[in-house]
Amino acid sequence: MTQTTTPMTPNPELSRTPVTPTRRAPNDLRSMRRRRVGLYAGGAAAYLITFLIILPILWIALLSLEPSRTILSDPFSLRSLTFDNYRDVVASLPLVQMYKNTIIVAVASVTIGAVVSFMASFALTRMVFRRRAAQFSVRFYFLAGLAVPVYVLLFPIYRIDLALGIFGTYAALILPYIAVSIPFNTLLLTGFLREFPAELEEAAIMDGAGLFRVCWSVVLPTMRPVIATVLIFNVVYVFNEFPFVSILINDPNLATVSLAVSRFQGQYTVNYGGMMAAATLVLLPQLAIYALFQRHVIAGLTAGAVKG
Incomplete structure (x- = not known):
C-alpha cells in the first residue's frame, strides 16, 4: 500500500504581502549617535x-x-x-642594604598596621556600643588622622623617640608608619564591612565558631581585594616616605631607598643625572607592584561601593 504526498502550495495572500525592513525611529538614531560620541x-x-x-x-x-x-x-x-648615571648610583650607594632596610620596615609596619586597622574596623562595624555617640566619636577619632599633615608630627615624634630611646632604630620608623596608616586603612575597611552581609557571620556563630574563627575563616577570605589594596598602598607609602626617615634615622646603614635621591644633592652642587637615575631605581619596584596587583587595587577601591 503506497502513500502519496501532495506538495504544499504557498498561500497566495502571504506571498503577496511584501516584507518591509524595520526602521529605527529618529530619536533612537540620535541617542545611538550621542552614546557613540560619548x-x-x-x-x-x-x-x-x-x-x-x-x-x-x-x-x-x-x-x-x-x-x-x-x-x-x-x-x-x-x-x-x-648609562653612566646608573653606574654612579650603583657604585656610590649601598642599594642592597637600602632595599633590605626598606623591606624590613615595610613588612613590620604594614603587617601590624593592617592587623590593628582590621580589628578597629571590625569593632566599629560589628560591636554594639552602649551609646551611639561613642561609636561615632571613636570612628571620627580614627578618620581625623587623615587631616593631620605629616610635617606637624615630625617634632612630637622626634621627642617621643628620644624619650623612648629608639631614635635611630627601625622602631623609630615602624611606629610612626603604623600610626599614619591606620586612618586610611580604617576608612577602606569600614566601608567594606558595612556592606558585608552579617548573615554569614551569624550562621558561623550558630555553627559554634568563635570570634577569631569568624574573622579568620568567614570575614577575611571575602576581604581579599580590600586587604590587598591596603597592603599595596602602605608598601608604596613606605617606599616613598622621606620626612620621617630623613629626621629619625641618623645611621647610614639603616637608610631606606627614599634617601637615595637626596644623596646626590650637596651643599653647593647637585648631581641631577645621578638624582634622576636614583629616582628611577626607586620607582621601578613600585611600578612592578602596581602592574602585578592593579586588579586587586581596583577591586578593593570599588568594594562596598554598590549594594548587591
Whole structure:
C-alpha cells in the first residue's frame, strides 16, 4: 500500500504581502549617535589622562640617561644618552642594604598596621556600643588622622623617640608608619564591612565558631581585594616616605631607598643625572607592584561601593 504526498502550495495572500525592513525611529538614531560620541570622548579623555600621568615617569627615565651638564642646558637632546648615571648610583650607594632596610620596615609596619586597622574596623562595624555617640566619636577619632599633615608630627615624634630611646632604630620608623596608616586603612575597611552581609557571620556563630574563627575563616577570605589594596598602598607609602626617615634615622646603614635621591644633592652642587637615575631605581619596584596587583587595587577601591 503506497502513500502519496501532495506538495504544499504557498498561500497566495502571504506571498503577496511584501516584507518591509524595520526602521529605527529618529530619536533612537540620535541617542545611538550621542552614546557613540560619548564613548569616543570618554576614551579620548582616558587616554589623555593616562598620558599626562605617565609623562613625568617617562621624563625622569629620559633625564636619567643624560649627563648632568646637558640636563640644564639642553634637556631635550637625545644625542648624548649614556648609562653612566646608573653606574654612579650603583657604585656610590649601598642599594642592597637600602632595599633590605626598606623591606624590613615595610613588612613590620604594614603587617601590624593592617592587623590593628582590621580589628578597629571590625569593632566599629560589628560591636554594639552602649551609646551611639561613642561609636561615632571613636570612628571620627580614627578618620581625623587623615587631616593631620605629616610635617606637624615630625617634632612630637622626634621627642617621643628620644624619650623612648629608639631614635635611630627601625622602631623609630615602624611606629610612626603604623600610626599614619591606620586612618586610611580604617576608612577602606569600614566601608567594606558595612556592606558585608552579617548573615554569614551569624550562621558561623550558630555553627559554634568563635570570634577569631569568624574573622579568620568567614570575614577575611571575602576581604581579599580590600586587604590587598591596603597592603599595596602602605608598601608604596613606605617606599616613598622621606620626612620621617630623613629626621629619625641618623645611621647610614639603616637608610631606606627614599634617601637615595637626596644623596646626590650637596651643599653647593647637585648631581641631577645621578638624582634622576636614583629616582628611577626607586620607582621601578613600585611600578612592578602596581602592574602585578592593579586588579586587586581596583577591586578593593570599588568594594562596598554598590549594594548587591
